[in-house]
Amino acid sequence: MALKFKLQKKDSGMKKKKQALKKAQESFLQDLFRAFRKNKLAVLGGVIVILFLIMAIFAPFIVPHDPYAVEIDLQFYEPSSKYLIGTDMFGRDILSRIIYGSRISLIIGLIPTLISMIVGTVLGMIAGYYGGKIDYFIMRLADIVLAFPSLLLSMVVMYTLGASLLNIFIALSVVGWARTARVVRSQTLSLKEKEFVEGARAIGVSKQVILLRHIFPNCVPSLLVLFTLGIPEAIMSEASLSFLGVGAQPPTPSWGLMVYRGKEFIFSAPWVAITPGIAILIIVLAFNFLGDGLRDAMDPYMKQ
Amino acid sequence: MSDNDVMLSVEGLKTYFFTDKGIVPAVDDISFAVGAGKVLGIVGESGCGKSMTALSILRLIPTPPGRIVAGNILFAGKNLLDLSVKQMHSIRGNEISMIFQEPMTSLNPVYTVGKQVMEVLRLHQNLHKEAARAKAIEMFNLVGIPEAEKRIDTYPHQLSGGLRQRVMIAMALSCRPKLLIADEPTTALDVTVQAQILRLMKNLQDEIDSSIILITHDLGVIAEMCDDVLVMYTGRIMEQADVYSLFENPLHPYTKGLLQSIPNLHKDNESLYNIKGLVPNLLNLADGCKFHPRCEFVQDICIEKEPELFEVTKGHFVRCWKYMG
Amino acid sequence: MECENLKKYFVATGKGMKSKKDVVRAVDDISLEIYKNETLALVGESGCGKSTLGRLIIKLLDPTEGEVYYKESNIATLNKEGINKFRKQVQIIFQDPYASLNPRMKVVDLIREPLRTHNIAKKKEQIEKVADLMNLVGIRTEYMTRYPHQFSGGQRQRIGIARALALNPELLICDEPVSALDVSIQSQILNLLKKLQEKFNLTYLFISHDLAVVRYISDRVCVMFLGKIVEVGSCKDLFEHPLHPYTKFLMSAVPLPDPKFRDRDRVILEGDIPSPINPPPGCRFHTRCPYARGICQQEEPQLVELGDRKYACHFPLERVI
Numbered sequence: 001m002a003l004k005f006k007l008q009k010k011d012s013g014m015k016k017k018k019q020a021l022k023k024a025q026e027s028f029l030q031d032l033f034r035a036f037r038k039n040k041l042a043v044l045g046g047v048i049v050i051l052f053l054i055m056a057i058f059a060p061f062i063v064p065h066d067p068y069a070v071e072i073d074l075q076f077y078e079p080s081s082k083y084l085i086g087t088d089m090f091g092r093d094i095l096s097r098i099i100y101g102s103r104i105s106l107i108i109g110l111i112p113t114l115i116s117m118i119v120g121t122v123l124g125m126i127a128g129y130y131g132g133k134i135d136y137f138i139m140r141l142a143d144i145v146l147a148f149p150s151l152l153l154s155m156v157v158m159y160t161l162g163a164s165l166l167n168i169f170i171a172l173s174v175v176g177w178a179r180t181a182r183v184v185r186s187q188t189l190s191l192k193e194k195e196f197v198e199g200a201r202a203i204g205v206s207k208q209v210i211l212l213r214h215i216f217p218n219c220v221p222s223l224l225v226l227f228t229l230g231i232p233e234a235i236m237s238e239a240s241l242s243f244l245g246v247g248a249q250p251p252t253p254s255w256g257l258m259v260y261r262g263k264e265f266i267f268s269a270p271w272v273a274i275t276p277g278i279a280i281l282i283i284v285l286a287f288n289f290l291g292d293g294l295r296d297a298m299d300p301y302m303k304q
Numbered sequence: 305m306s307d308n309d310v311m312l313s314v315e316g317l318k319t320y321f322f323t324d325k326g327i328v329p330a331v332d333d334i335s336f337a338v339g340a341g342k343v344l345g346i347v348g349e350s351g352c353g354k355s356m357t358a359l360s361i362l363r364l365i366p367t368p369p370g371r372i373v374a375g376n377i378l379f380a381g382k383n384l385l386d387l388s389v390k391q392m393h394s395i396r397g398n399e400i401s402m403i404f405q406e407p408m409t410s411l412n413p414v415y416t417v418g419k420q421v422m423e424v425l426r427l428h429q430n431l432h433k434e435a436a437r438a439k440a441i442e443m444f445n446l447v448g449i450p451e452a453e454k455r456i457d458t459y460p461h462q463l464s465g466g467l468r469q470r471v472m473i474a475m476a477l478s479c480r481p482k483l484l485i486a487d488e489p490t491t492a493l494d495v496t497v498q499a500q501i502l503r504l505m506k507n508l509q510d511e512i513d514s515s516i517i518l519i520t521h522d523l524g525v526i527a528e529m530c531d532d533v534l535v536m537y538t539g540r541i542m543e544q545a546d547v548y549s550l551f552e553n554p555l556h557p558y559t560k561g562l563l564q565s566i567p568n569l570h571k572d573n574e575s576l577y578n579i580k581g582l583v584p585n586l587l588n589l590a591d592g593c594k595f596h597p598r599c600e601f602v603q604d605i606c607i608e609k610e611p612e613l614f615e616v617t618k619g620h621f622v623r624c625w626k627y628m629g
Numbered sequence: 630m631e632c633e634n635l636k637k638y639f640v641a642t643g644k645g646m647k648s649k650k651d652v653v654r655a656v657d658d659i660s661l662e663i664y665k666n667e668t669l670a671l672v673g674e675s676g677c678g679k680s681t682l683g684r685l686i687i688k689l690l691d692p693t694e695g696e697v698y699y700k701e702s703n704i705a706t707l708n709k710e711g712i713n714k715f716r717k718q719v720q721i722i723f724q725d726p727y728a729s730l731n732p733r734m735k736v737v738d739l740i741r742e743p744l745r746t747h748n749i750a751k752k753k754e755q756i757e758k759v760a761d762l763m764n765l766v767g768i769r770t771e772y773m774t775r776y777p778h779q780f781s782g783g784q785r786q787r788i789g790i791a792r793a794l795a796l797n798p799e800l801l802i803c804d805e806p807v808s809a810l811d812v813s814i815q816s817q818i819l820n821l822l823k824k825l826q827e828k829f830n831l832t833y834l835f836i837s838h839d840l841a842v843v844r845y846i847s848d849r850v851c852v853m854f855l856g857k858i859v860e861v862g863s864c865k866d867l868f869e870h871p872l873h874p875y876t877k878f879l880m881s882a883v884p885l886p887d888p889k890f891r892d893r894d895r896v897i898l899e900g901d902i903p904s905p906i907n908p909p910p911g912c913r914f915h916t917r918c919p920y921a922r923g924i925c926q927q928e929e930p931q932l933v934e935l936g937d938r939k940y941a942c943h944f945p946l947e948r949v950i
Contacts, residue, residue: 034324035324194728194729195723195724195725195728195729196728196729196730196731198684198689198721198723199721199723199729199730199789199792200731200742201689202687202689202716202719202720202721203716203720203742203743203746203792203796204712204713204716204717204743204746204747205742205746206746209746213731213734213742214731214734217731217733217734218731218732218733220733349811349812349813349814350782350811464901464902465675466901467901494674494675494838494902495674495838495840495879495882495883496674496878496879496882496897496898496902496917497674497901497902498882498884499881499882499884499895499897499898500897500898500899502884503897521811521812522884523812523886524883524884524885524886525884526886527884527885527886527887527888527890527891528884528885528888528891547888548888548889551886551887551888551889552889561813562812562813563886565812565813565815565816566812566816566841566886567816567819567841567842567844567845567846568841568844568845569840569841569844569868569880569883569885570868570885572844572865575820575823576816576819576820576845577816578813578816578817578820579813579816579817580817582781582783582784582814583781583783583811583813583814598813
């Protein structure tokens with residue numbers, strides 16, 4: 001009888017538990033969302049970023065023309081109803097090329113940033129938690145990387161390895177990890193002094209598990225912000241490299257490359273260079289607004 | 305208390321915080337008066353509104369989200385809530401000054417402590433540099449900082465917690481304020497240093513003849529220092545009395561519970577009394593008496609209707625239905 | 630549990646151009662025993678080394694010199710298996726209920742972590758154990774999936790206690806467990822600790838600066854000053870008849886919650902606590918002690934045994950018999 005009663009109690013407990021779980025998760029996200037929503041620019045940024053993602057993913061279905069189709073007859077067609085923002089020197093539809101270019105920008109924005117975040121986080125946590133010689137070595141390496149003008153460093157990498165998309169990934173990752181490592185290291189340093197880390201040690205939790213279970217999740221908010229702010233930087237770098245001729249190679253519809261190729265005709269056919277430039281501007285701004293908004297929204301939560 | 309003896313009187317003060325999650329009534333309709341040369345203690349647990357009351361008096365509530373929505377604060381014939389920002393500036397630090405809990409964060413780390421005391425003097429008393437310095441040294445001596453002339457040129461982090469609090473007191477008293485508000489002035493200090501600081505405040509009060517509002521969670525400090533006491537809970541005054549009546553004859557179940565929850569240093573304690581439940585969240589207050597979910601003597605009326613402050617004996621007020629009529 | 634001649638020095642290195650090494654003698658030559666099922670309180674003001682001593686005992690810090698013995702084995706020389714066993718039997722509760730729980734972990738994971746770390750039982754059984762523990766410390770089991778920031782300070786402290794109890798420890802180091810809590814919550818936690826001690830035959834090392842709390846909870850008291858033990862004795866005896874002047878002054882400094890005692894005879898110590906970087910020679914307390922004489926400045930008093938009491942003073946206060 002008593003046992004049965006206990007079982008029943010447990011059952012209803014489980015139900016309540018599930019509800020509680022849902023509620024706990026909701027309230028965290030709701031908090032974040034509520035704070036985020038108040039920031040109008042951040043919301044605008046978020047909307048643009050979502051549109052950008054849709055554009056990149058569904059590019060083949062929304063382009064009005066083939067972005068690679070060369071039509072010498074249609075050279076420098078002015079913006080019209082058929083070619084909304086005109087054509088370039090090979091008569092290719094610029095709108096279609098910009099839409100396709102978003103794919104390049106997305107890949108360039110995501111992959112090298114992700115690689116440098118992972119490398120930077122791992123190195124930063126190791127440096128911060130273990131300290132001593134490892135810390136010294138990693139941080140001096142990061143200092144050296146940060147001491148170089150980043151564009152110059154990536155140009156050096158591109159020149160040595162040759163211009164290709166893969167090499168842009170490598171170049172941007174080489175440059176990007178150092179800043180993440182620094183941020184993560186300083187967070188790790190302060191987190192490892194916290195009593196909850198001491199508590200975990202007192203329980204006998206191993207160093208690796210402490211890093212994974214206690215330090216890393218507490219770095220996530222700043223990593224998220226670094227990530228959203230890293231993406232536009234990577235997009236910018238790719239555009240700069242392409243503009244300088246060491247990035248994407250023609251006929252790839254990269255926005256930076258389009259600006260570069262169009263600059264000769266800036267007076268005769270300004271739309272060729274200016275429109276991809278505006279695209280870069282918008283997407284970089286949108287990501288920055290989003291990143292700032294996320295950071296601000298996350299801050300009060302962290303303070304609690 | 306006749307009218308000319310009253311230094312400060314607060315009437316129907318309400319300070320609300322308008323947050324995303326709802327309205328937080330940090331201070332909800334409180335009235336009290338501080339007599340000239342008296343020490344008024346405000347005691348309560350975290351979130352009871354004791355600090356917010358102090359900040360409201362100085363109009364230092366962070367706005368937004370906070371706002372004083374009702375009430376009068378009468379000080380020296382003026383309603384502080386009607387004053388302009390500029391007039392308020394000339395009162396703060398001059399006629400009413402404040403000491404905070406953590407002297408390290410209320411002192412600016414990049415200036416020497418002497419400079420910070422001198423700044424107050426120069427601002428409010430128009431003293432020139434040398435005079436301000438001389439006066440600052442005098443104040444340092446007064447608050448018992450040894451080697452005052454040397455210490456005046458040190459930075460806050462070079463001083464111990466006790467000395468920093470003495471600097472804060474020197475700064476607060478440098479313009480001989482009529483009212484000193486001390487918000488947990490000794491909570492961050494060790495007991496032996498706390499005893500020094502409390503004694504110092506008491507002595508200086510006699511000397512300067514100012515009134516003090518002492519905010520603390522420590523009933524021991526209240527018993528040691530105050531003339532009158534307010535017990536606050538959820539932004540309200542629960543009990544109000546002179547210190548002897550309050551400790552000898554506490555009326556409110558909350559006050560009684562608090563007193564019984566502290567272990568006695570000079571007695572073997574078999575078992576300690578517990579007030580059940582948690583310190584409530586101001587966003588989510590109970591109906592009726594705000595203490596009823598934790599109260600042992602709860603009756604039906606407590607759940608339905610909030611009691612007013614009943615005067616049980618002269619000057620002894622309590623917000624509890626047990627003492628109605 | 631026993632420690633012998635335990636010393637912990639921290640070397641504070643001045644950074645930058647002037648690198649000067651200061652040695653902080655946080656714990657300086659301390660020997661003490663903790664007996665089974667007792668509550669030994671470590672009392673002292675900030676900087677006396679009580680928290681450092683607690684961390685040395687639980688091996689969160691390694692001593693500069695000296696040994697800590699747990700059930701006759703030296704914890705410095707334990708092998709991996711031995712350390713694992715030690716970690717299961719000795720646990721710690723921290724002061725700050727806001728910093729001591731990982732803000733990104735749910736309550737269930739927080740309390741389950743010790744079980745998980747030591748691979749005790751399967752996941753399902755672990756969660757059942759978590760529920761039992763939550764009931765035990767008075768947290769509703771529906772709150773299992775909440776995050777620490779959704780709880781008040783007292784509830785968090787309860788979670789911390791549940792976590793410490795998960796491995797059925799024998800010794801619990803309580804590092805100022807109630808000093809960050811409100812008065813009404815403080816008494817709840819103290820009573821909970823007492824109840825748990827009875828139920829599980831726990832031994833407590835209770836670190837606190839609050840003498841009234843110590844009087845309530847402990848069996849024996851050890852008073853520390855600047856890295857040294859000044860006095861040890863049974864709770865009642867020590868509070869009623871302090872032998873060391875420091876103990877007496879510490880007690881007289883505590884404000885009593887009764888205005889009738891306001892004008893009691895009390896001695897208020899002058900001056901500040903000296904810095905542990907450069908402790909005064911001789912008796913460390915002599916700079917503040919009104920009874921200090923010549924010898925106090927030169928010779929450091931040793932810990933003397935007197936019945937079940939110990940004290941380190943050249944001129945102990947008279948014992949009223």
